[in-house]
Structure formats: C-alpha cells, structure tokens
Amino acid sequence: MYDFDTPAPRAGSGAIKWDLRASVFGNGDALPFWVADSDYMSPPEVTEALRDAAARCVFGYTAPTEGYKRAVAGWIGSRHGWDVSPEQIVPSTGIVSELAAIVRCFTAPGDKVLIQTPVYDPFADVVKAAGRTLVENPLLCDGSLRYTMDFDDLERDLRSGVRMMILCSPHNPVGRVWTQAEVRRVAELCAAWGTILVSDEIHWDILMPGHPHFTAGLAGTPENVIVLTAPSKTFNLAGLRCSNDIIPDPALRRRLTEWKQARRLESPNSLGLIACEAAYTHGAGWCDAQNAYLAGNAALVRERLAAGLPAARTAPLEGTYLMWLDASFTGLGSLELCRRLNAAGAILNDGKRYGAEGFLRLNIACPRAQLDRGLSAVVGCLRGAAE
Ligand SMILES: Cc1ncc(COP(=O)(O)O)c(C=O)c1O
Incomplete structure (x- = not known):
C-alpha cells in the first residue's frame, strides 16, 4: 500500500546527502549511502498535513x-x-x-x-x-x-x-x-x-x-x-x-x-x-510498512555480500537502518576504503569516525533498486581492494 520503491527527487534540492557529494567526496555521481535520512518519500498523511498548513498561509x-x-x-x-x-x-x-x-x-x-x-x-x-x-x-x-x-x-x-x-x-x-x-x-x-x-x-x-x-x-x-x-x-x-x-x-x-x-x-x-x-x-501503518521494507533491504545486503564478498561481515541488524560492515579483511583503513568506494560510485561512512578502523556504515533507507546498484559498486570495489 505504501511506496518505498520510487526514489524521492532529492538531487538539486539542497539535500546534504545528495548535493554535497562532489564537494565532500569528490564524486557528484556516486550513489549516497552516508547521511542518516531516507531516499523515499515521507508518509502521505504527513505531506497532506503540511499542505493544509501551507494553504492557511x-x-x-x-x-x-x-x-x-x-x-x-x-x-x-x-x-x-x-x-x-x-x-x-x-x-x-x-x-x-x-x-x-x-x-x-x-x-x-x-x-x-x-x-x-x-x-x-x-x-x-x-x-x-x-x-x-x-x-x-x-x-x-x-x-x-x-x-x-x-x-x-x-x-x-x-x-x-x-x-x-x-x-x-x-x-x-x-x-x-x-x-x-x-x-x-x-x-x-x-x-x-x-x-x-x-x-x-x-x-x-x-x-x-x-x-x-x-x-x-x-x-x-x-x-x-x-x-x-x-x-x-x-x-x-x-x-x-x-x-x-x-x-x-x-x-x-x-x-x-x-x-x-x-x-x-x-x-x-x-x-x-x-x-x-x-x-x-x-503514521503507524507507514512505520510498520517501512520496517518490513528495511528488513527486505537488509536481507538483500546479506545476500549480495554472501554471494560476492564472503569475507565481509555485517553486524546483525536488530534496529536502525544503518548497517555496520567489517571490511578489515581488505587490510585497508576506513578512510582509504571510503576513498576507493567513492571512486567506484558508492558513498558510505568511514567506521573510524565512530571509533572502528576498517569498518564502514551503510545506510539502507532507500529504494531497493538504488541499494542494489550501490551494492554492485561496494562488492566490486572491496573485492578489488582485497586482492
Ligand atoms: C543516534 C543519533 N542521534 C541523533 C541524530 C541526529 O539527530 P538530530 O538531527 O535531531 O540532531 C542521529 C542521526 O543520525 C543519530 O543517529
């Protein structure tokens, strides 16, 4: 009933996650999985209430x-x-x-x-x-x-x-x-x-x-x-x-x-x-639907990594839409991993900023097709890094 598959029009809207890609990471085309917000639209009930408020001027x-x-x-x-x-x-x-x-x-x-x-x-x-x-x-x-x-x-x-x-x-x-x-x-x-x-x-x-x-x-x-x-x-x-x-x-x-x-x-x-x-x-129904969608996204991450990058481990996701990925098998530090990932087309947060060298944080609150494309970049890049 709710649509999480349609991307929200964020690029060019001032969205930090999208519009600061070039200035912060040097690649304005990379898919963003960093800032902790979502890339699908808010519940229609919320938008409607805001529209009503705007109409009152x-x-x-x-x-x-x-x-x-x-x-x-x-x-x-x-x-x-x-x-x-x-x-x-x-x-x-x-x-x-x-x-x-x-x-x-x-x-x-x-x-x-x-x-x-x-x-x-x-x-x-x-x-x-x-x-x-x-x-x-x-x-x-x-x-x-x-x-x-x-x-x-x-x-x-x-x-x-x-x-x-x-x-x-x-x-x-x-x-x-x-x-x-x-x-x-x-x-x-x-x-x-x-x-x-x-x-x-x-x-x-x-x-x-x-x-x-x-x-x-x-x-x-x-x-x-x-x-x-x-x-x-x-x-x-x-x-x-x-x-x-x-x-x-x-x-x-x-x-x-x-x-x-x-x-x-x-x-x-x-x-x-x-x-x-x-x-x-x-928003209760929308919230439940989003949780189900995110569980599907988390499953996709686990499947794609198990198939393409078995050495990578993710922390079991119990809550939040942020997945915690151990990429220490590459032997590279978090910043170098992020630099290579940016160039390969996916922006993740470096784990070092949270206190864990060799780790990455992946935001999965986005349409599944976007996540899937990003995962191709992540798997390809980290495989290359480990060789
Ligand atoms: C644990 C936690 N607290 C606070 C925030 C940010 O909250 P706010 O934007 O309301 O300052 C975040 C955003 O990612 C968060 O993960």
Missing part, C-alpha cells in the same frame, strides 16, 4: 498545542508502552543540539561524561566541545559481530564518578536494540552511582522482527533519566527540526527548561510541530 510564532502533546504521548504509549503525561514532554529542535544543551546544563567543566564506543560521533563532539571529560566504555563484540555491553568496565567507570552517561538506544552504528535486561542494568548502575542517564532513542521505531525496543523511561529509575526522541528518522523529517525530550522528573525538567529559556533556545518550528503531530497520529 500563516507561519507565525507557534507553541506546541495540547493536540501536539497528546499525539506525542499517544505514540509513546501505543508503540513503546510508556505512559507519559503532557508536562513530561519538552519539545526541542533536534537531538544533537539538545544533547549539547543537556551536557552543559547538568554537568560542569571537567566532569566525566560516558559514551559506549563505537558510537554516533557527535556524542563525543558535544562532550569535548563543552570542555567535559570523555569516558569511553567500549562495547564488546563476538565472532558474529554482535555487540554487547561491558558491564564490569561500566561499573568501574561509574564508580569513579561519572556525572552523565549517554546511551544510544537502539545503537548507531552497531545496530543493536538493547534488551530489557540490558537497559534495566544500565539504569540501575546509573541510579546506584548517581549518574544522569541520557538515552538517545531517536531510532526507537525502526526495528527488525523479533527485536522489541525497551525504553529507558520504563527502567524504573525516572528521577535520573532523560529520554530523547524524535519523529525525524522514523518519518524522514530531519529537516523540519522537531524532537521531544521526555523528562519524568520535575526537578530535572525545570532545570533544563529554565537553562534553555535563559539562553533563548526556542521551541521547534511551526511546520515541524505539524509534521510530528500528523506522523504520530496517522
């Missing part, structure tokens, strides 16, 4: 309405089983800028902030830019490239006085959807050692079969948990700058709200609010 200052908050709470209740009240929802203009605000609001210069590497690189950037001390709790990885948390190391770190932990859940780039037991353990350890847990759950709707997401908001320690959510990955709305922090604890919530107000940090733009409300009200 008014774009003034706008605050989140009660209907907006009801839609956000409704989605979280029905999709994630978490009963959130409207006042616990703090709208924001994007997860990374909000994370930068949260780090500065709740920690002091020099305080320790912990991340689990390899991980989405802006986590380290916002911590370092704020002059806080970055602590890494590297993930463990088994022979099938499935990652798990090193809880002994985590507890040692937390015991040493970590002020904040940033959890990536589901995890970009290793594709894990943390189990209920894992999330509960993280939350318990943070509560025990007085660490604020900031759980970035931007990918929480993008789930492969058999991998339900468990939000840190349900982990039983709401007084030290902030959950960051957004409709942007799920419905391809990143350009509309609309996200939502869920902060159950009134004291934490007041502190952040006052901190943001004092710095004149504004609420999301009016069209972002409209798109978010429409997506969370009408």
